[in-house]
Every structure is written in structure tokens, then in C-alpha cells.
Amino acid sequence: MRVTQILFKQHIGWHFKKHWLVQGKRKVVETGAEKILRQKGIVVKDPTEFLREKIPFEKFEVVGFKDKPVPLDETHPNWHERSLLTFKDNNVLLEGLKQAKILTNTVQIEEGLPEKYQLQDIPKEFNRRVKKIILSANIFDAEQKKLPIVKDPARPAFTFPRDYGVTQNRVFKLLVSKLLNLIETSSDLDMVRQRYFADNVYFSYPFERNGDLIQFELVGDTVLLSEKPLSPITEKSTNEFELPDIFPIKPTLTLNQENIYVVENNYPINKNAPKYYPHTLFINFDKESVKNLFEEEVTEEQIHGRSLLKTFTAAASHARARFGNDVKKLPTPITLQSVQTDGKNFYFGVLQLNNLDVEGSELKNIWYQIPSMPLFHKCAYELGKPILGGYNKNVVKHLISFYNNV
Numbered sequence: 001m002r003v004t005q006i007l008f009k010q011h012i013g014w015h016f017k018k019h020w021l022v023q024g025k026r027k028v029v030e031t032g033a034e035k036i037l038r039q040k041g042i043v044v045k046d047p048t049e050f051l052r053e054k055i056p057f058e059k060f061e062v063v064g065f066k067d068k069p070v071p072l073d074e075t076h077p078n079w080h081e082r083s084l085l086t087f088k089d090n091n092v093l094l095e096g097l098k099q100a101k102i103l104t105n106t107v108q109i110e111e112g113l114p115e116k117y118q119l120q121d122i123p124k125e126f127n128r129r130v131k132k133i134i135l136s137a138n139i140f141d142a143e144q145k146k147l148p149i150v151k152d153p154a155r156p157a158f159t160f161p162r163d164y165g166v167t168q169n170r171v172f173k174l175l176v177s178k179l180l181n182l183i184e185t186s187s188d189l190d191m192v193r194q195r196y197f198a199d200n201v202y203f204s205y206p207f208e209r210n211g212d213l214i215q216f217e218l219v220g221d222t223v224l225l226s227e228k229p230l231s232p233i234t235e236k237s238t239n240e241f242e243l244p245d246i247f248p249i250k251p252t253l254t255l256n257q258e259n260i261y262v263v264e265n266n267y268p269i270n271k272n273a274p275k276y277y278p279h280t281l282f283i284n285f286d287k288e289s290v291k292n293l294f295e296e297e298v299t300e301e302q303i304h305g306r307s308l309l310k311t312f313t314a315a316a317s318h319a320r321a322r323f324g325n326d327v328k329k330l331p332t333p334i335t336l337q338s339v340q341t342d343g344k345n346f347y348f349g350v351l352q353l354n355n356l357d358v359e360g361s362e363l364k365n366i367w368y369q370i371p372s373m374p375l376f377h378k379c380a381y382e383l384g385k386p387i388l389g390g391y392n393k394n395v396v397k398h399l400i401s402f403y404n405n406v
Contacts, residue, residue, distance in 0.1 A: 078260050085214045085255040087309055090289050094254045096301030098244035100308040102251040103209070105358040106351070106365040107241040113350060113368050114233045117405065119397040129182055130396050135386055137174035138343070138379045141166045148288050171343040172284045176222055179396070183403050191404065194227040196275035204266035205316045209358050212252055215263060216313040222282035223314070225275035230335035230405060233352050238364040254293055267314075267321035278314050280402050283307060283340035285347075300372055303340060307349045308367055311338040315353040328357045337402050344379075345372045346395050348402070373398070 034044050070076050093099040101107065143166050150160040166174075177197075184192050201223045206215040269276055285303060292298060315336040319327060322334075333354050340347040349369040355361055377390025 072260055076260050078262055080259055080261065082213060082259075084258050084261045084263070085212055085252050086258055086261070087214075087216045087218070087255055089219055090291065091254065091256065091306075092290060092292055092298055092302040093305045093309075094292075095246045095249060096299060096303075096305035097308060098246055098301075098305075099249070099251055099253070100305035100312075101367070102243050102246065103214070103358065104308065104312045104365060105243070105355065105361060106308065106312070106367045107238055107243065108367050108369070109234070109236060109238065109241060110368070112370050113348065116233070117350075117398075117401045119394070119401055122393060122396060122400070126182070126186065127391070127393055127396075130179065130393075131388055131391055133175065133178045133182065134376060134379055134391070135388055137171050137178065138166060139381060139386055141170060141174060143167065143170050168286050168288070168343055169284065172221065172286075172341065175343055176282050176341070179399060180222075180224075180403070183400055187400075187404065191406075194275070195279070195403075196225045198223045198225060198269075201268055201314075202266060203268070203313045203317045204264050205313045205320070206263045206265060207316075207356070207358065209252075213263075214252065214255065215261070216309060216316075218310050218313045220281050220310070220314055221284040223278060224280040224282070224403070225269065225273075226277050226279040227275055228406070229277040229332075230279060230337070232333040232335055233350065233368070234366065238354070238366065239362050241364065243360075243364075265317060265320050265325060267317040269318075269321075271321070278318055278336050279405075280337040280339060281311055281314055283310055283338060285340050285342040287342065303347055303372070304349070304369055307338050307340045307347055307369070308351065310340075311336050311349060311351045312353070312365070315351055316356055319353060319356060328361075329355050329363060337405065339399070339402065341375075344376065345374050346398070347372050348398050370398075 037044050073079070087093075093103075144164045145167050147163045147165050147167065149162070152158055152160070180197065184195070198220075199222055201220040202217075203220060204215065204217050206213070208214070269278075283306070285306070287298065290298060290306070292302075315334045318336075319330055319334055323331060330353065333352050335350065335352050338347075338349045338351070340349075347369070349367065351368075352366040354365050355363040357363075373392060373395050374390065375392055375395045376388055379386075379388050381387070
């Protein structure tokens with residue numbers, strides 16, 4: 001076939017677009033007919049009123065669709081003119097434990113834990129099983145997810161390769177649940193029957209301090225409940241102990257300021273429940289979610305302050321549920337233990353709640369604590385072999401002492 005030149009070939013689609021573009025720029029020519037009709041008293045109406053039919057729309061609820069979110073402004077049904085200062089799970093206080101003591105009217109009358117907490121020796125078989133639990137929670141679990149980005153302060157611009165493994169929240173759940181299960185199997189059967197574990201228990205405690213409306217809204221990641229309350233630790237007077245001085249810092253600094261809120265006092269355990277009294281609070285410290293407002297590393301002092309505020313929130317909400325919303329000086333002190341951990345380091349504390357009046361009353365609450373203790377120094381694979389180094393059995397001894405306390 002001979003190749004010949006195609007003449008007068010045209011692209012219809014291209015011509016249509018160009019024609020539409022030109023015609024779309026045409027303006028309506030004013031003929032003057034509307035003006036003449038108005039002069040003769042003839043009513044001229046807009047043709048769109050007749051061409052466009054007005055169809056009323058009805059709202060139907062369709063499964064799988066959600067309503068539009070309510071704007072977070074003055075139109076919100078929970079908007080209040082008065083601001084609320086809140087402390088939640090991802091907060092830490094600027095001054096840490098000192099600031100927490102001022103907010104909760106709490107003092108330390110002695111260093112360390114009370115004398116009633118005696119550490120007992122544990123057999124080798126028990127330690128062997130604990131080591132197995134540590135390895136199982138940190139490196140033997142089947143979860144494989146992206147771990148947090150590794151940063152080197154000496155080389156801030158260097159990008160490390162992403163690691164995959166067991167996340168910190170998963171390590172906390174596995175480690176705490178398995179350690180407590182091991183302690184239960186070695187404890188007295190009558191005591192175990194008096195205990196009960198609850199996960200993700202929400203506590204809320206609102207109060208006023210020096211004209212500020214404050215509410216602590218915190219979650220107990222794992223709460224040990226008991227049939228009977230813990231006995232008070234001491235009857236020693238707290239009049240001679242003074243609260244810390246952090247002037248010129250305001251005690252409510254770094255608390256969240258909100259105008260959309262609901263004030264509620266919440267202790268979620270029913271009074272008719274057989275295990276009604278809080279015994280020990282296990283707190284998860286996740287470095288990726290618990291941060292400073294100023295992007296600095298969370299210090300040990302701030303971690304201890306977080307333990308105190310969480311323990312105070314659980315104990316205070318329980319006190320109101322037990323003695324009434326108007327109670328100030330408690331008829332019987334409430335004792336509550338707390339254990340905060342990131343899966344490696346453990347922070348032990350004990351609170352004796354004497355008074356809910358936080359505005360400088362002479363009767364103060366009492367807080368006991370010890371410095372952080374590492375459960376181990378290293379738990380990883382080396383040359384394809386699981387390695388656990390620096391195992392510290394004192395952590396397990398403290399857990400057993402807390403569990404057996406009555």
C-alpha cells in the first residue's frame with residue numbers, strides 16, 4: 001500500500017473543547033425588553049424560580065455513616081466560660097514531684113518505703129521463671145511492628161534504620177500480667193481469692209484549689225482490687241512538715257486549659273462488687289505518648305510526680321464514692337500502692353490519703369517512694385542468641401511485698 005498524506009484531518013474533540021471555551025465567554029446582550037415591560041407595569045420574574053424545582057430533603061440515618069463533628073467553639077453543648085485545668089495520661093508536671101505534692105497537699109515524712117514492707121528471699125526456680133517471662137515479653141513475642149525512631153544526641157541529623165519488634169505497650173501488658181500471675185501461683189490461696197485484676201480503669205476527680213477548677217482524668221492500666229481496704233501506715237502528725245516551695249512557678253503550670261469539658265467524679269467500681277477497694281495501681285509509662293510540653297526528656301522527678309498524681313486520683317475518687325462528695329477529712333485514711341514501669345525500670349510508691357482539702361490544711365497526705373530500680377540492663381539478641389543481662393531480683397521482691405500487703 002502506498003503511503004499518502006492525509007489532508008484536512010480534524011480532531012472533533014479538540015474542536016468541541018475550543019468551541020465550548022469561546023462560547024462560554026459570551027455575555028448576555030441587554031435588549032432593553034425588561035425595561036420596557038417594567039415601564040408598562042408588567043411584572044418580570046426570574047425564570048430560575050420556575051425552571052429549578054425546590055425539592056425538600058429529609059435526613060435519613062444510614063448505618064456506617066457518622067454525623068459531622070461538632071465545632072469546638074462556643075456552639076459546643078459542653079462549652080463553659082470558666083476554664084478547667086486538667087491532668088491526663090500524657091501529661092507531666094514541669095517541677096515533677098514537688099509540684100505534685102503542692103497540688104495534692106502531700107508530704108514525705110521519711111525516705112524509702114514504710115518498715116512494714118519486708119523483702120523476703122525467693123527461690124532459684126522462681127528467679128528462673130521470672131527471667132523466662134522477661135525474655136518472653138521483650139523478644140520472644142510474635143508481634144512485629146515499627147519501633148520508635150532512634151535518635152543520637154551527638155548526631156541529631158543522622159537517620160538510623162527503623163527497627164521492628166515488640167512495642168512498649170505490648171511489653172507492659174505481657175510483663176505485668178505474667179509476673180502477677182506467677183506471684184499469685186506462689187501466694188496463699190485464701191489471699192488470692194480476695195484479689196481481682198481490672199484493666200484500663202478510668203478515674204476522674206474534680207476539685208477547686210485557690211480559685212482554679214481542676215480535674216484529674218487518668219486511667220489505671222492495671223488495678224489490683226481487694227475485698228478489704230489496706231490498713232493505714234502511720235498515725236504520725238504532719239503539722240511539722242511543710243510543702244515544697246517552687247516560687248515563682250505557679251503550681252498549676254503545664255496543666256491543660258480547656259473550655260469544653262464535663263465535670264464528673266468517677267470511681268468505676270460498683271459498691272456492691274465483692275472486690276471494691278483499690279489495692280495497687282500499675283501504671284504504664286510510654287515515652288512516645290508521655291511527653292513534656294517543651295519537647296524535653298521526661299526526668300525521673302517528673303515520673304515520680306506522675307505516680308503520685310495517678311495514685312491520688314484513684315484514692316480520692318474512691319474516698320468520695322465511699323464517704324460522700326462533701327468529705328474533706330477522711331474518717332479512715334485510705335492507703336493505695338502504685339507501681340509505674342516502662343517495661344524495664346520500676347518506680348514504687350505508697351500513698352496514705354488523710355484529707356481531701358488541698359488548700360493548705362494542717363492535716364496532709366503522706367507519700368512514700370524509693371528511687372527507680374531496673375529489672376534488667378540488657379535484653380536482646382546477640383549473634384542470634386537471646387541475652388538477658390543484669391537481672392535484678394529486688395524488683396520482684398518488692399512486687400511480692402506489695403501483693404502480700406494487707
